[in-house]
Amino acid sequence: MxxxxxxxxxxxxxxxxxxxxxxxxxxxxxxxxxxxxxxxxxxxxxxxxxxxxxxxxxxxxxxxxVVTREFPAWIDAVEQAIAAETTPTAQAAAYVRANLEQAARGTHGWRAALSRGSLSPSARERVRNLHVSLHEALARVVRELGQPQPELTVAVLQAVVDACIRRIDQGDDLATVSDFASGATRRLLADDDSPKRP
Structure with a gap:
């Protein structure tokens, strides 16, 4: 042995x-x-x-x-952020923020580039399935909101996340991008369940 x-x-x-x-x-x-x-x-x-x-x-x-190394911690961080909120709209905003925070940790950009350029087709498919499992956390929240077009809502919110992650990968400030994305999420979901500011 x-x-x-x-x-x-x-x-x-x-x-x-x-x-x-x-x-x-x-x-x-x-x-x-x-x-x-x-x-x-x-x-x-x-x-x-x-x-x-x-x-x-x-x-x-x-x-x-290498490409998938951070996925378990990433998914766990997103799930914890969602669980810490009590309303679906706040949970959706938490999903967005948590994804951006994970992307800002510094290794997402080169891992994503490696995934696009160096993985085999079967490996890329497995990576895509990991992303799908992450998106399901958002889909659960959107279903709770009773949106009339839940699949479209998830697709648009995920597009916001993806676009903002690209901005972070390019060097934009996390706080600025996160505030923008959270605000866009709340506006998209017609934020009726959050406290109104005076």
Missing amino acids: PKIEAGSVREHRAQRLAQLIDAAEELLEEGGAEALTAGAVAARAGIARNSIYRYFNSIDDLLEL
Whole structure:
């Protein structure tokens, strides 16, 4: 049995996989997708080249792991932001804000570019499905609002999020973009359930 460097085999495996993803990210940031080879990843992570395939099947799989690495934390942050609000309109605005806050953490732009340009078609489809699962959180809120065109409402709100994320990726100020997007969301949803300002 190989020597493990954690409290359990499962923890050891998780640590090794994180090391490999870290190494892949460093190589991608330094040299782009062309720099990502099995030998380079193994050398950067300090792992034997033939051992890395215990953790993924191909470099394409590793690319997908890099692109999707932040999805669980992103989805969790959005769900928590929604749960912290008590009205559907406030929850929709929270969905928008939370997505923009996650995008502003600094790695969304290059991960999105990597997804568009370097993933296989099947991996891109899996990434798209992750986005769909995130959008379902917004769809639940919109259904509670009883909007006459719920699917169109979700599509328009998601378009606001996507456009504002692009602005953040281009360097716009998070607070400014977030205030704009939240206001646009409330106006679109005819915000009757929020306190009125004097």
